Amino acid sequence: MSKFKTNFEQFSIASYLLKWTLYILPLAFAVGSLVAFFLWSLDKLIQLRFAHSWLLFLLPVAGLIIYLLYKYLGKNADRGNNLIIDEIHEPGGGVPIRMTPLVLLTTLMTHLFGGSAGREGTAVQMGGSMAAFWGKRLNLSAADMRILLMAGVAAGFGAVFGTPVTGAVFALEVLALGRIRHDALLPCLMASVLADITCASCGIHHTKYHIDFVSQAGGFSILHTDLVLLSKVILSGVAFGLVGYLFANLSHAIKNYSNQFIKQEWLIPVIGGAIIIALTFLLGTEDYLSLGVAGKNPDSVTIVSCFSAGGATYFSWWWKLLFTAITLGTGFKGGEVTPLFFIGAALGNTIAVLMDVPIDLLAGLGFIAVFAGATNTPIACTIMGVELFGANNLLYYAVACFTAYYFSGHSGIYTSQKIAVSKIDALSADRGKTLSQIRAARKRK
Incomplete structure (x- = not known):
């Protein structure tokens, strides 16, 4: 039987x-x-x-x-x-x-x-x-x-x-x-x-990204892991999570305040478009428009350029974050993820210079970790690192994405996400709520 x-x-x-x-x-x-x-x-x-x-x-x-x-x-x-x-x-x-x-x-x-x-x-x-x-x-x-x-x-x-x-x-x-x-x-x-x-x-070819860095443990190491580099990756993961938090909350805030203070709804995207034009001329560059995968000029700041020395300025990540938050927050359509790749890669480039870390490694970690923090999908983003960059630095992918996930808190770009398991016990009161309900409750306090 x-x-x-x-x-x-x-x-x-x-x-x-x-x-x-x-x-x-x-x-x-x-x-x-x-x-x-x-x-x-x-x-x-x-x-x-x-x-x-x-x-x-x-x-x-x-x-x-x-x-x-x-x-x-x-x-x-x-x-x-x-x-x-x-x-x-x-x-x-x-x-x-x-x-x-x-x-x-x-x-x-x-x-x-x-x-x-x-x-x-x-x-x-x-x-x-x-x-x-x-x-x-x-x-x-x-x-x-x-x-x-x-x-x-x-x-x-x-x-x-x-x-x-x-x-x-x-x-x-x-x-x-x-x-x-x-x-x-x-x-x-x-x-x-x-x-x-x-x-x-159908003949579609995706952009290829490369991390040439391969981890080799230094003198202070255990289990073939460079502990100094690992500690820098953890600190970077904190920054990536906080920037993911910033992006999600700024986008939502622009949308909410636009609806609150601009009574004629049709004016919201018109004003948003005008602000994008003004910022473009203020900065004197078109690098922060559209996707950011490819640039208009050979020296444009793009996602690909962020993997190389000199490929981004110290504040490229901020300008892309601001341009995207205004665009989406005022009613234009598209997605958030590719701009998050740009933001993360540019931030990784900046941190790498400041912390003396291989630029291509930290740009790649920022690429996936800011996304992980803003969408609360650390496992998917770790796997994305393997699919895009290869498996050589899997440990660093996981550390950066998991750290960013925690430090983004109970926030995210998808407000219909529910809290099934709180990130920490201190936030257990959020369990069962959606991110939009959490945001509304915080505004009432």
């Missing part, structure tokens, strides 16, 4: 995986294709803006159009990633299919006219809305719809950065601090891998 039960159990598992493979295949193909089109279009439009700097002057107009599109066509799609997270937690009104064309169009507009934003938000929202659309056609149960939405998030994230394992873990980890549920483990991995393969097959 026990042998029969064992065989039946394995048969049930095989049937379950076959079912999800059939569900995931069309979703991953659709999301991977959409992400490929998005990345191709984004590159073309950024190059167009490089060639025509005057396009920046139309950023306030673009902001107004984005506002009108979401006001009259968007409905609840304006909530973006937080809507998807809420639907995974507790199914409600659903994720509308209109989210895909809206976020695609408005993100491209943001970048064409110089707004400082990312791209993961667009990919994740396209993945989530396509998953919701597909799930409704399949008439899935609430439990299966939850898994399919997570798979859509994984597909979008994995494809947009070319990091399939990170995409899968991110979709599992981003929902709640301190808890990862494994019921969606294989569906998310399948979706992320297949979407990435689809995107790559």
Whole structure:
């Protein structure tokens, strides 16, 4: 009898995986294709803006159009990633299919006219809305719809950065601090891998980053680890976490105060666009516009340049943080993650110079650790380090990301994240609340 039960159990598992493979295949193909089109279009439009700097002057107009599109066509799609997270937690009104064309169009507009934003938000929202659309056609149960939405998030994230394992873990980890549920483990991995393969097959090539440093223990070492370098990485991780905290809170504050003090809502993106234009001319550089992966000039500050000596100024991280917080806080669309990569890499470059640490190592650690602190996804970000930079410095990836995670506190860019396990006992009163509820409670004190 026990042998029969064992065989039946394995048969049930095989049937379950076959079912999800059939569900995931069309979703991953659709999301991977959409992400490929998005990345191709984004590159073309950024190059167009490089060639025509005057396009920046139309950023306030673009902001107004984005506002009108979401006001009259968007409905609840304006909530973006937080809507998807809420639907995974507790199914409600659903994720509308209109989210895909809206976020695609408005993100491209943001970048064409110089707004400082990312791209993961667009990919994740396209993945989530396509998953919701597909799930409704399949008439899935609430439990299966939850898994399919997570798979859509994984597909979008994995494809947009070319990091399939990170995409899968991110979709599992981003929902709640301190808890990862494994019921969606294989569906998310399948979706992320297949979407990435689809995107790559369309001819999309992701930027290559390199950390040439390989740890070699010095005289004061134990277990083949350079303890002096490790201590500097810990201190850097504290800084990365605090900057992740700063970015999340500044972005939310700009959004909240804009809505509070600017009574005409359509004026918010117009004013935000005007401020971006003014800051660009004040600094005399376009380096902090758009993604920041590639620059207009050979000597531009970019994510790639931050991995080399002289590739960033001491305050490049701050200017990118400010430009992005204003752009997203005043209603433009895109994502936060690629700007967080820029902020982290530039901050790592600065700290490396001050602390006499290999620049490429600390730029890479900042790249993933500021992201970890701002999104509360330290495990996904550690894996991202391996997928992007190789496994030679895995210990330092983990130390930087885990430290940043703790020092960012109970804050983050995704306000619908829940506190499943508090980061420390002193914050246990936050357990079960969302980050937005925590922010509201702090404002009342």
